[in-house]
Amino acid sequence: MDDRQREIPDGGLFIRDGFIEAVGQVSDLPNTADETLDLRGHLVLPGLVNTHHHFYQTLTRAVPAAQDANLFNWLKTLYLIWARMTPEDIFLSTQTALAELALSGCTTSSDHLYLFPNGSKLDDEIAAAKETGLRIHASRGSMSLGESKGGLPPDSVVDTEENILRDSQRLIERYHDPQPGSFVQIVLAPCSPFSVTGELMKQSAALARQYGVHLHTHLAETEDEESFCLQKFGYRPVPYMQSVDWVGEDVWFAHAIYVNGEEVKTFAKHGCGVAHCPSSNMRLASGIAPIREYLAAGVKVGLGVDGSASNDGSHMLAEARQAMLLARLKEGITGFSRSNPSPAPLPISPGNGEGRGVGLMTAREALRLATRGGAAVLGRSDIGSLEAGKCADFFAINLNRLDYAGALHDPVAAAVFCQPVRADYTFVGGRPVVRDGALVTLDERKLVERHNKAARRLLNNG
Numbered sequence: 075m076d077d078r079q080r081e082i083p084d085g086g087l088f089i090r091d092g093f094i095e096a097v098g099q100v101s102d103l104p105n106t107a108d109e110t111l112d113l114r115g116h117l118v119l120p121g122l123v124n125t126h127h128h129f130y131q132t133l134t135r136a137v138p139a140a141q142d143a144n145l146f147n148w149l150k151t152l153y154l155i156w157a158r159m160t161p162e163d164i165f166l167s168t169q170t171a172l173a174e175l176a177l178s179g180c181t182t183s184s185d186h187l188y189l190f191p192n193g194s195k196l197d198d199e200i201a202a203a204k205e206t207g208l209r210i211h212a213s214r215g216s217m218s219l220g221e222s223k224g225g226l227p228p229d230s231v232v233d234t235e236e237n238i239l240r241d242s243q244r245l246i247e248r249y250h251d252p253q254p255g256s257f258v259q260i261v262l263a264p265c266s267p268f269s270v271t272g273e274l275m276k277q278s279a280a281l282a283r284q285y286g287v288h289l290h291t292h293l294a295e296t297e298d299e300e301s302f303c304l305q306k307f308g309y310r311p312v313p314y315m316q317s318v319d320w321v322g323e324d325v326w327f328a329h330a331i332y333v334n335g336e337e338v339k340t341f342a343k344h345g346c347g348v349a350h351c352p353s354s355n356m357r358l359a360s361g362i363a364p365i366r367e368y369l370a371a372g373v374k375v376g377l378g379v380d381g382s383a384s385n386d387g388s389h390m391l392a393e394a395r396q397a398m399l400l401a402r403l404k405e406g407i408t409g410f411s412r413s414n415p416s417p418a419p420l421p422i423s424p425g426n427g428e429g430r431g432v433g434l435m436t437a438r439e440a441l442r443l444a445t446r447g448g449a450a451v452l453g454r455s456d457i458g459s460l461e462a463g464k465c466a467d468f469f470a471i472n473l474n475r476l477d478y479a480g481a482l483h484d485p486v487a488a489a490v491f492c493q494p495v496r497a498d499y500t501f502v503g504g505r506p507v508v509r510d511g512a513l514v515t516l517d518e519r520k521l522v523e524r525h526n527k528a529a530r531r532l533l534n535n536g
Contacts, residue, residue, distance in 0.1 A: 076459045076460070076461045079438075081486060082097070082098065082099065084099060084100055084101075085097065085098060085099060085100065085118070086098070086099070086100040086103050087103075087118075087460060087466065087468065088103045088104050088107065089107075089466040089504045090504075091504075092255055092465065092466055092503035092504045092505075093255065093463065093464065093465060093466055093503075093504075094460060094461060094462055094463065094464050094465070094466050095462060096462055097460055097461060097462060111499070113470050113499070115472060115473055115474050116470040116471060116472050116473060116498065116499070117470065117471045117473055117485045117486065117488075117489060118460070118468055118469075118470045119179065119441065119445075119460075119468065119469055119470075119471075119486075119489065120445045120446075120457075120458055120459050120460050120467065120468060121179065121180065121181025121182060121445075121457065121465075121467030121468055121469055121500070121501075121502065122175075122178070122179045122180040122181065122182075122377075122390040122391065122394070122444045122445060122448070122469070123180070123181070123182045123183075123376060123377075123444065123445060123447075123448025123449050123451075123452065123454075123457060123458055124175060124180050124182070124183040124184060124377070124378055124379055124388075124390055124393075124448065125184050125326065125328075125347075125349035125376035125377060125378045125448045125451045125452060126184060126186065126290075126328040126349035126351055126378025126379075126380055127171060127175075127183055127184060127185045127186065127378060127379055127380060127381060127382075127388065128185065128186055128187070128188075128380070128381030128382070128383070129164075129167050129168045129170075129171035129172070129185045129187070129199060129381075129382075130156065130159060130163065130164055130167045130168075130187060130381075131152075131167070131381035131382045131383035131384070132167045132170045132171050132174075132382040132383075132388070132525065133159070133163060133166075133167050133525070133528060133529045133532055134152055134155055134156070134382075134383045134529070134532065134533070135382050135383055135386045135529075136386055137151070137152065137155070137383065137533065139151045140152055140383065143358075144296065144298070144358055144359055144360070145295060145296045145298065145299075145358050145360060146226060146296070146298050148358060148383075148384065149226060149227070150226070152383060153189075153227050153228055153231055154228065155532055155533065156189055156191065156231065157189070157191050157228070157230050157231050158191065158192070158531075158532050158535065159189075159191050159192065159194060159532065160191075160192050160193070160194065161192070161193055161194045161195065161198045162198075162528070163194070163528050163532070164187070164194045164195075164198040164199055164202075165198045165199070165201065165202045166202075166521070166524055166525050166528055167525070167528075168185070168198070168199045168202035168203060168206075169202045169205065169206055169516060169521055170521060170522075170525045171183075171185075171382060171388045172202070172203060172206040172208050172210075173206065173513055173516055173518065173521060174387065174388035174389065175208065175379075175388050175389075175390060176206070176207075176208055176497070176500045176502075176507045176508050176513065177389075177496045177497055177500070177508055177511075177513070178388070178389040178390045178391045178392065178494065178496070178497060179390055179391050179469035179471075179497040179500060180208070180388075180390040180469075180500075181208060181209060181457070181467035181468075181469070181500060181501075181502045181507075182208065182209040182210070182211070182448070182449075182452070182454070182457055182467065182502075183208060183209070183210055183211070184210075184211035184213060184261065184290070184349075184378070184452060185199060185210060185211070185212060185213060186213040186215050186263050186265075186290060186328070187199055187212070187213065187214070187215050188213075188215025188216055188217055188263065188264075188265040188269075189215070189217060189227075189231045190233070191230075191231060195241075196212055196214050196241075196245055196260075197245075199212055200212050200249055200258055203257075203258070204257070204258075205515060205516070206507070206515055206516060207502055207505060207507040207514075207515045208502055208507065209256070209257050209258075209457070209465075209467075209502060209503075210257065210258055210259075211259045211260075211261050211288070211452055212245075212249070212258060212259070212260055212261065213260075213261040213262070213263035213290050214238075214241065214242045214245050214260060214261065214262055214263060215263045215264065215265050216233060216238040216242075216263070216264050216265060216270060216274065216278075217231060217232045217233065217264075217265045217269040217270060218232050218233060218234065218235050218238060218264075218269075218270050218271055218274050219232065219268070219269050219270050219271055220232040223271075224306065225268055225269050225270075226268045226269055227269050232269070235271070235273065235274045235277065238264075238274065238278075239274075239277055239278070239281060242260075242262050242278065242281055243281060243285075245260050246260045246262075246281075246285045246287055247285075250285065250287055252286065254455075254456040254465075255456060255465050255503065257503075259287070259288075259452075260287050261282075261287060261288045261289065261290050262278045262279075262281060262282045262287060262288075262289055262290075263289065263290040263291055264278050264291055265291065265292065266291060266292040266293070266295075266299070267291075267293070267299065267302065267303050267306075267307070267311060267314060268299060268302045268303075268306075272307065272314075272317070272318050275291075275315075275318035275319075275320060276318050276319055279318065279319040279320055280319070282324065283324070287324075288324045288325070288326070288452070288453055289320060289322075289324055289325045289326075290325070290326055290327070290328070290349075291320070291327060291328070292327070292328045292329060293311050293312070293315065293327035293328065293329065293330050294310075294311040294312065294327070294329060294330050294331055294332040294333050295328070295329035295330075295331055295332075295355075295360050296331070296332070296358075296360050296361070297332060297361075299311060299332070300332050310334075310337070311332070311333075312333055312337040312340055312341075313337075315327075316340070321340065321341075321344040321346055322344050322345060322346065323344070323345035323346075323453070324453065325344075325346050325347070326346060326347030326348065326349055326374070326376075326451045326452070327346065327347070327348055327349065328348075328349045328351060328378060328380070329349070329350075329351055329354075329355065329360065329363060330348045330349075330363055330368075331355060331360055331361040331362065331363045331364075332361065333364065335367070338364065338367050338368060338371050338373065339371060341368070341371070341373045342368075342371040342372045342373050345374070346373070346374070347373070347374035347375070347376065347450065347451035347452075348363070348368055348373060348374065348375050348376070348451070349376055349377070349378040349451060350363050350365055350375055350376065350377055350378065350397060350443070351363075351377075351378045351379070351380040351385070351393075352377075352393065352396045352397045352400040353379065353380065353385040353387075353392075353393060353396050354378075354379075354380035354381070354384040354385045355400075356396075356400070357384050357385060357386070358384055362400060362403075362404050365397070365401055365404075365435075366401065366404070366405070374447065374450045374451050375443055375447050375451070376443060376444070376447045376448030376449075376450070376451035376452070377390070377393050377394060377397055377443050377444045377447070377448060378393070379393050389494055390444060391444075391489065391490070391494040391495070391497075392494035393444065394440040394441055394443065394444040394490055395440065395490050395491070395494055397435070397440050397443060397444075398435045398436070398437060398439070398440035398490055401434070401435035401440075402434050402435060405433070405434055436487075437486065437487040437489070437490035437491055438486060438487070440490050441486070441489070441490060445458045445459060446458040446459055465502075465503055466501060466502075466503055466504035467501065467502050467503065468499075468500075468501055469497040469499060469500040469501070469508070470497065470498055470499040470500075471489060471495060471497060471498055472498045473485050473488075475495065477492055477493055477495050478492055496508075496511050497511075498510060498511050
């Protein structure tokens with residue numbers, strides 16, 4: 075996944091103090107290591123980067139009343155359950171989501187926590203992530219526009235804008251680490267156009283730029299949202315973002331499905347990123363994001379598993395597969411693949427906006443979205459590929475398993491085309507989080523027991 079697209083048979087990494095010092099043939103690497111990890115027979119890939127999630131939603135997977143609802147009705151059903159959460163619930167759900175992600179090869183994840191009931195804080199999530207061992211971009215989400223003011227969420231789960239901004243500043247000053255190799259970065263993330271005011275959007279943008287942190291929100295996820303923005307603000311979602319100072323290289327949007335050609339150009343011109351969430355978009359029947367157009371225009375695109383109540387899983391390798399398959403489906407629906415049977419490859423790296431011909435997304439391109447694409451969206455140049463000077467974040471899959479029987483002529487493609495599997499090893503900063511297919515930093519059995527107990531309490535109203 076480096077600039078030269080290198081794939082190195084019998085290759086290896088030499089790691090020192092959490093960073094990669096050398097990459098190449100094993101025979102060419104220094105032989106002075108204190109410890110050697112023999113991964114013969116494994117595929118080693120860069121750690122995957124998740125650009126959008128709601129960890130707390132692992133507590134409300136497959137809730138019967140929300141199984142067959144679109145976004146707005148799904149939210150209205152679940153807001154009342156989420157209002158019962160406690161700080162311990164935030165801690166447990168964070169560890170559950172991060173454990174799932176680590177077991178799928180993910181080493182860095184953004185999370186969007188936007189409601190804080192019963193004394194919950196973003197600090198609870200950050201503490202849980204520290205124990206788990208993954209890098210986290212902890213987004214201080216917020217909702218200030220309750221039903222009584224014309225918003226979607228009930229008033230019981232919104233906060234005052236003064237409290238939101240005060241807490242946002244506190245979190246940045248306490249936790250944000252902008253240095254290479256950082257394990258915690260803070261993001262400011264008002265939830266969506268239908269749950270916050272324009273003034274909070276502007277104030278959040280000003281505060282984020284004062285401290286040099288990134289901005290994140292949901293945008294253009296459904297046609298309902300488009301109608302809401304037109305009626306409430308007089309703008310489509312993307313022009314509304316422009317009106318509240320929410321375009322720039324420090325901004326990325328989740329979903330971004332309902333955008334037109336001019337709005338794609340706006341993203342490219344200003345350097346905005348997109349978190350593509352194919353599983354969630356299908357689960358809620360929201361639509362198919364125009365990934366082909368984004369990539370052709372040079373828009374930064376990463377992948378997000380999204381919340382585990384709209385995907386019901388946190389498997390990044392599965393999301394890469396889903397992204398590839400959905401892109402191919404859209405090509406088939408629109409007829410691009412039929413009219414251009416031998417298309418050029420998709421441009422994945424941020425480009426110059428000129429665009430070029432595109433075709434079916436390949437397995438390697440899907441992996442690139444899940445690695446370097448995600449790193450670019452999060453504004454990180456120290457992760458996303460296995461190169462000297464970058465963080466020692468990688469995962470490995472044992473190829474000698476039934477899942478890959480008959481596919482070893484191209485193990486890189488097999489990792490995406492074949493059914494997703496658990497990672498056998500996941501290392502973050504040169505430290506193991508998964509070893510021999512099992513979590514190192516957490517007791518999986520005990521975590522599941524505690525998490526299920528908390529989920530039952532929430533659904534049974536205490």
